[in-house]
Each structure stands twice: as structure tokens, then as C-alpha cells.
Amino acid sequence: xxxxxxxxxxxxxxxxxxxAMSAVRAGFRTLGFDLSPARRDLARAEGVEPVxxxxxxxxxxxIVFSLPTAQDVANVVDQVRDRLQTRGRIVVIxxxxxxxxxxxxxAETLAGMGHGFLDAPVxxxxxxxxxxxxxxMIGGATADLEDARPVIDALSAKAIHxxxxxxxxxxxxxxxxxCAAHMVTTAEGLRLAEAAGIxxxxxxAVLNAASGRxxxxxxxxxxxxxxxxxxxxxxxxxxxxxxxLARKLAxxxxxxxxxxxxxxxxxxxxxxGLTEDFTRxxxxxxxx
Ligand code: NAD
Numbered sequence: 001x002x003x004x005x006x007x008x009x010x011x012x013x014x015x016x017x018x019x020a021m022s023a024v025r026a027g028f029r030t031l032g033f034d035l036s037p038a039r040r041d042l043a044r045a046e047g048v049e050p051v052x053x054x055x056x057x058x059x060x061x062x063i064v065f066s067l068p069t070a071q072d073v074a075n076v077v078d079q080v081r082d083r084l085q086t087r088g089r090i091v092v093i094x095x096x097x098x099x100x101x102x103x104x105x106x107a108e109t110l111a112g113m114g115h116g117f118l119d120a121p122v123x124x125x126x127x128x129x130x131x132x133x134x135x136x137m138i139g140g141a142t143a144d145l146e147d148a149r150p151v152i153d154a155l156s157a158k159a160i161h162x163x164x165x166x167x168x169x170x171x172x173x174x175x176x177x178x179c180a181a182h183m184v185t186t187a188e189g190l191r192l193a194e195a196a197g198i199x200x201x202x203x204x205a206v207l208n209a210a211s212g213r214x215x216x217x218x219x220x221x222x223x224x225x226x227x228x229x230x231x232x233x234x235x236x237x238x239x240x241x242x243x244x245l246a247r248k249l250a251x252x253x254x255x256x257x258x259x260x261x262x263x264x265x266x267x268x269x270x271x272x273g274l275t276e277d278f279t280r281x282x283x284x285x286x287x288x
Contacts, residue, residue, distance in 0.1 A: 005028055005029075005061050005062060005150060005151070006028065006029045006030070006031065006059065006060040006061055006062070007020075007023045007028040007029070007030045007031070007060055007061075007062050007063075007064060007151055008030075008031040008032070008033070008057035008058065008059070008060030008062070008063045008064070009023065009030065009031070009032045009033070009043075009048070009057070009063075009064045009066065010032075010033050010034075010054065010057055010063065010064070010065050010066070010067065010076055011033075011034060011065060011066035011067040011068075011072075011096070012032050012033070012034035012036075012039040012040065012042065012043045012048070012050075012066075013034070013039065013066060013068075014125075014126040014129075014233045014234070015066045015095065015122065015125075015126060015129045016032075016034070016064070016066030016067075016095075016129075017032075017039065017042060017043055017046070017048075017129075017130075018126050018127075018128075018129025018130035018131075019064055019066060019095065019129045019134075019155050020032045020043055020046065020048045020064075021046045021047070021048070021129075021130055022129065022130065022131070022132035022154050022155050023048075023064070023151065023154055023155070024046060024047040024048060025132065025154075026132065026150075026153075026154035028151070028154065029049070030047070030048045030049065031048070031049050031050075031051050031056065031057050031059065031060050032048040032049065032050050032051070032057070033050070033051050033052075033053070033054055033056065033057045034050075040052075054076060054079055054080060055080060055083055058080050058083050058084070058087065058090065060090070061089075061090055061091075062090065062091050062093065062147075062148055062150075062151045063090055063091070063092045063093065064092075064093045064095060064151065064155070065092060065093070065094040065095060065096050066095050066096060067096045068096070068237075068238070068241075069096070069098070069241060070096070070098040070099040070102040070103075071102075072096070073094055073096050073098050073102065073106065074102055074105075074106065077092075077106055077109070077110070084110070084113050084115060085113055089114050089115055089116070089147075090115050090116070091115065091116035091117070091118065091144050091147045091148045092106075092110065092115065092116065092117045092118065093118050093120045093148050093151060093152065094106075094117065094118065094119050094120060094121075095120050095121060095122050095134075095136070095155075096121065097121045097169070097172055097173070097176065097238070097241070097242055097245075098119060098121065098169050099169060099245060100119070100139075100166030100167075100169040100170050100173075100249070101166065103117070103119035103139060103165055103166045103168070103169050104165045104166045107119075107140060107141075107165040107166075108165075111141075116140070116141065116143070116144030116147055116148070117140060117144065117165070118138055118139065118140035118144050118145060118148060118165075118168070119138070119139040119140060119165060119166060119167070119168040119169045120136050120137070120138045120139075120140075120148075120152070120159075120168055121136070121137055121168050121169055121171075121172035122134040122135065122136050122137075122155075122156070122172075123135045123137075123172070123175060124157075125232055125233055125234060126232075126233035126234075127233075128157075129155070132154055132155055132156070132157070133156070133157040134155055134156045134157065134158075135156065135157065135158045135159075135160070136152060136155065136156040136158070136159040136160070136168075137160050137162050137167075137168040137171040137172055137175070138152070138159060138160065138161045138162060138167075138168045139162055139163055139164060139165050139166050139167035139168035139169060139170075139171075140164070140165050140168070141164075141165070142161070145161055170249065172242075173242060173245050173246040173249055174246065176239065176242035176243070176246065177242070177243060177246035177257075177260050177263075177264070178260070179215075179216065179239075180239060180242070180243050180260075180263055180264065180267050180281075181259070181260050181263040182214040182215075182216040182217075183216055183220070183278070183279070183281050183282050184263050184266055184267075184281065185263075186207070186214065186216050186217050186221060186282060186284075187225075187281065187282045187283065187284040188284070189203065189207070189212065189284075190203055190204065190221075190284040191284040191285075194284070194285075200226070200284060201226065204217060204221055204222070204226070216282070220232065220279055220282065221282060224277070224279040224282075225279050225282040225283065225284075228283075228285075229279075230276070230277045230279045230280050230283070231277055231279075232277055232278065232279045233277070234277065234278045234279075235274065235275055235276065235277065235278060236270060236272050236273065236274050236275070236276050236277070236278050236280065236281075237274035237275065238278070239267060239278040239281075240267055240268060240270070240274070243263075243264045243267045243268065244264075244268070246260075246264070247261065247264050266281075267281065
């Protein structure tokens with residue numbers, strides 16, 4: 001299957017480059033485009049065929065998007081509208097953390113031209129992207145999913161078809177809202193333990209053998225917080241985007257969420273810069 005399917009990746013950043021590498025490893029001819037020539041050069045070194053224009057990526061049958069925001073996704077589709085109207089069927093696998101409403105609208109527009117569109121946001125970070133071991137949460141039509149399946153299998157260890165278009169983004173925003181809250185609560189717990197005379201290391205060992213644990217305590221704190229590395233590859237800007245979108249979803253659906261609203265407030269008021277790593281928010285050694 002890989003031999004006769006070409007994959008195009010739009011956005012070769014921390015996540016997109018890793019996904020392109022996983023596609024290459026799975027045997028796909030893989031085209032890649034990024035606005036940044038430096039990212040295109042990095043991709044070339046990994047066996048990706050970088051192209052100089054967005055249009056050129058749309059020579060592929062299956063297109064993976066890994067873009068910062070829903071607005072970027074909508075702009076990209078807009079820019080290639082003419083090309084989409086004249087070419088054979090493609091399926092877009094949008095792995096960006098995007099907005100459910102934007103995904104639904106794009107799926108409808110593309111379906112009108114005979115193409116498929118899946119919202120397929122991911123969890124697992126740059127390391128998971130490079131290993132083809134992401135968790136992917138998918139919204140969209142089953143037929144589009146089946147057409148995209150070989151590529152999804154190459155990028156993910158676990159792919160969950162959550163529901164219709166937009167459902168993947170809803171699940172992702174819920175996931176990241178909880179991830180944001182767990183970062184804050186775990187840091188507060190460790191700060192409390194140290195203030196009470198118990199080391200953060202011992203406390204973390206207890207949490208991870210008891211009911212207070214989460215992926216944050218099991219992976220993020222040991223890997224990026226305890227050693228003050230703060231280099232997971234996911235920026236404050238992107239987490240603040242996710243928190244903002246989750247909060248908008250709550251407002252749109254009239255859902256009360258008093259505790260996670262408070263956590264969201266802390267993320268928005270964070271003293272850390274937009275380009276800093278989001279694991280900074282776990283720094284329990286600061287006063288908080
Ligand atoms: P990034 O900023 O590292 O990469 C985004 C890339 O897109 C950049 O290289 C940028 O030059 C490129 N780009 C922007 N607009 C473009 C356009 N119009 N055409 C082509 N390229 C364009 O971001 P990232 O960390 O790789 O995140 C990408 C998406 O994945 C985001 O939606 C993010 O929320 C989501 N995500 C990130 C992580 C993570 O750990 N980094 C985890 C899960 C999901």
C-alpha cells in the first residue's frame with residue numbers, strides 16, 4: 001500500500017517533521033512544505049522531498065496538516081481551492097489542534113469537491129511523532145478514515161474514531177484542558193510536600209504508585225520538570241491556545257467547570273513567555 005500512496009505534509013514543525021519522518025520510514029513517498037526554508041532543509045535530511053510551494057504538496061493523495069491554529073488550516077485550504085477543484089480525490093488528515101466548528105465547515109467544503117477531511121489531533125509530543133507512536137483522536141466519515149488508514153497507522157500507536165467531524169477536536173480540547181489542570185495541581189502538590197518537609201522526589205514516587213498520578217506525574221515531571229530541563233517541545237503559546245479553545249467550548253455549550261476554569265485562569269496569567277516550554281508551569285520550586 002505504501003508503495004503507491006504519496007503523502008504530503010504541510011507544516012514541518014516540532015510535530016510535522018516527526019510525522020513526515022514516520023511516513024518516510026513506513027515506505028511512503030513523502031512531500032513536505034513549510035513556510036520556513038530551514039524546516040524544509042531539516043526535512044530533506046530525513047528523506048522527505050521538500051517542495052517550494054503549498055500547491056506542490058497537493059500532488060499527493062493523502063495530506064497531513066500540522067499547523068499552529070485553526071485559522072492557519074482554513075487559510076491553507078483557501079489557498080489551494082482552485083487546485084482542489086480540478087484534481088482527483090484526496091483525504092486531508094488534519095493533526096493540528098484546531099476548532100471543532102472550523103473542522104466541520106472544512107469537511108463539508110471538501111466533501112462538496114469529492115475530497116475527504118478528518119480532524120485528527122494528536123497527543124504524544126515530538127517524540128511520539130518521530131516514533132510513529134502518537135495517540136490520534138479522529139472526527140469524520142468512516143469512508144475517509146478507511147482511505148487514510150495506512151497513513152494513520154504509520155503515524156499513530158493508537159487511533160480512536162471519536163465520532164463525526166469535529167469530534168476529534170472536542171476530545172483533544174478536553175484532553176488538553178485536563179493536561180493543563182494536572183500540570184498545575186501536580187506542581188501545587190509537590191510544593192506543598194516540600195513546604196511540609198518531604199522531598200518532591202519522594203512525593204512523586206508515592207503519587208506514581210498511588211491514586212494521585214496522571215501522565216503528567218508519570219512522564220512530564222520525571223522527564224522535563226524535576227531536572228529543570230523544561231524542553232518537551234510544546235510551547236506556552238500552543239497550550240494557552242488549547243486552554244482558550246476549551247473555555248470557548250464550555251461557554252458555547254453552557255458547561256460549568258469551576259475548577260478547570262480556575263486552572264485556565266492560571267495558564268492565561270502565566271509569567272512565562274509564549275515561546276517557552278509549557279512544562280515551565282510545573283515548576284513547583286517557584287512560589288507559583
Ligand atoms: P510548531 O510551531 O513547531 O510547527 C508549526 C509549523 O507550521 C512551523 O514550522 C511553521 O513554520 C509552519 N507553518 C505555519 N503556517 C504555515 C503555512 N501556512 N504553511 C506551511 N507551514 C506553516 O508547532 P508544533 O508544536 O509542531 O504544533 C503543531 C500543531 O500540533 C499545533 O496545532 C499544536 O497545538 C499541535 N500539537 C503539538 C504538540 C507538541 O507537543 N508540540 C502535541 C500535540 C499537538
